[in-house]
Amino acid sequence: MLGPVLAAGPNVVVVITDDQGYGDLTAHGSTKVKTPALDKFRGESTSLDRFFASPTCAPTRAALMTGLHEFRCGISHTIMGRSLLKPGLPTMPEMFRAAGYRTGIIGKWHLGDAYPCRPEDRGFDDVFVHGGGGIGQTPDHWGNGYFDPMIRRRDGWEKTEGYCTDVFFGEAIRWMGERVAERQPFFLHLATNAPHGPYIPPVRGAKMAAEDAFHAMIDNIDANFAKLMEALEKSGAAENTIVVFTTDNGSAVGAANAGMKGTKGSPDEGGVRVPCFVRWPGKIAAGKVVPEIAAHFDLLPTLTSLCGVARPFGWRGDGMDLAQPLLGKAGFPQERVLFTQVGRWHGDEAAGRFRGQNFSVRDARWRLVGLELFDMVADPGQTRNLFADQAAEAQRLLTEYGKWWEGVLPVLREPVRYVIGSEACPLVRLTAHDWWPSKETEASGAEGKFAHSQIRDFLKKAQVAATRNALPSTSGHWKLQVEREGNYEVGFSLMPPEASAEERRELGQLRPGLVHIRAGQEEQRMEVKQGATSFRVPVDLDAGPVDLEIWFDRQLLNDRILGAFFATLERKGERTAPKPEFRVKPSK
Secondary structure (H helix, E strand, C coil): CCCCCCCCCCEEEEECEEEEEEEECCHCCCCCCCCCHHHHHCCCCCEEEEEEECHHHHHHHHHHHHHHHHHHHHHCCCCCCCCCCCCCCCCHHHHHHHCCCEEEEEECCCCCCCCCCCHCCCCEEEEECCCCCCCCCCCCCCCCCCCEEEEEEEEEEEECCCEEEEEEEEHHHHHHHHHHHHCCCCCEEECCCCCCCCCCCCCCCCCCHHHHHHHHHHHHHHHHHHHHHHHHHHHHHHHHHEEEEEEECCCCCCCCCCCCCCCCCCCCCCEECCEEEEEEECCCCCCCCEEEEEEHHHHHHHHHHHHCCCCCCCCCCCCCCCCHHHHCCCCCCCCEEEEEECCCCCCCCCCCHHCCCCCHHHHHCEEEEEEEEEECCCCCCCCCCCCCCHHHHHHHHHHHHHHHHHHHHHHHHHCCCCCCCCCCECCEEEEEHHHHEECCCCCCCCHCCCCCEEEHHHHHHHHHHHHHCCCCEHEEEEEEEEEECCCEEEECCCCCCCCHHHHHHCCCCCCCCCEEECCEEEEEEEEECCCCCEEEEEECCEEEEEEEEEEECCCCCCCCCEEECEEEEEECCCCCCCCCCCCCCCCC
């Protein structure tokens, strides 16, 4: 026994995997995976069988955390500064923490890596996460891999041992055991980065085709899930713990897709339908399969209600409270309309231009995908377009979509900004993962520099004249909010400080030229000497929003520019120069 049974509660554990779709379970028809533990758990749970997420990962996580559609959270992408959770929105961990719960996140966050968008800024007491959207992405610890990864706690990075999924589940078991021993109710968000690519199987040195590795990663998740549930049972806390298993979008591989059309990134059924199993022994029915539609943003109102956790006064989300239906005290909602919009448009293009593109609308019977309409009861594989035959239904759903779009568009137009100069977080670290498009020139941006491997490959090519000529301008800007005016030290480089001296020497050295630091309308220039690898420059900044771009010239050929992939900002004191005054000469 890990400790006495918790008197208060219930506890909550939400397990969410990455890129595992509805069909990637044996219980849902796959012969590619071995998921006995998850199949058993499904039998012990109520299965929300038509449960819908967003088409990609960060949007789903935003909806789950806030109970709002991701577009109301400021999130419409997974990179380019559009995966940052809008400040001020109440989150599920904040609500549980206010109710006396200890809150923890283990694994993947992907809603911002700088203040005030980090998990510790949004309600989590304990943090054990990788950076960015996956291990090895640009905000992650440089050089991180799936084996023995560096994982960030609130007080810094920590070296671990073993395969990443094993590490995350092992930490979850340890963390839960501590909470049970302390007799403190807990809320745990356990989010694996597996089976997201790169597809690396859980055996060191194993060589597998990508699809086989993807399925091996799911098998490993299942084995770890069995250990998690066994530990919960042995702790004595299982009867007083709600456990939810779900995933963040449709299958990234789709080798077994339960007969659905579409995979990850698609607005079709297979792009957004995911498993969702809810277990609370003795309270929520075991073995029940719910055919009514439900969605990711239902989890916040549902779990808070099940636990008696208060939501902020006047809180209104997009999700529905399914607590009473899950407890068998009411029926599940019959008439619902859900909206899917793939928001992966380039950079800061005007959001309004994308109305009617790459979207779908789903109710109990119909799925409208653009100008195609499918009867999901009679034709779950979306093989017969009934748009012309069922014109009234199509028009009804188009009208609903138009109303919804007009409601979310104002939020989409406002970028989410990292905050600098706050006493709550004196030093802010930035990476190319969150670049908005360059304001200086047409350039390749975050879409090609969101992973360490991409940056390494680029810098290797930049060392050789023959390949350097083929490299495009590559830069971007960060959208920031300066909380306090003053003098800031801006540090920047092509590689992060934790990169080895050897790697910085081989890949991070610059050629003679100039560096440009543009903050808003003001620009500073400084000479770059041969072999320089990093810089620290003082800059005076006014309070308020500012767009920051840092780039080097003469590093690429044909006047192409190269942005600093990594930067830090820290307020050092008051302005060193007076503000410029602009006076209008009175007319005679």
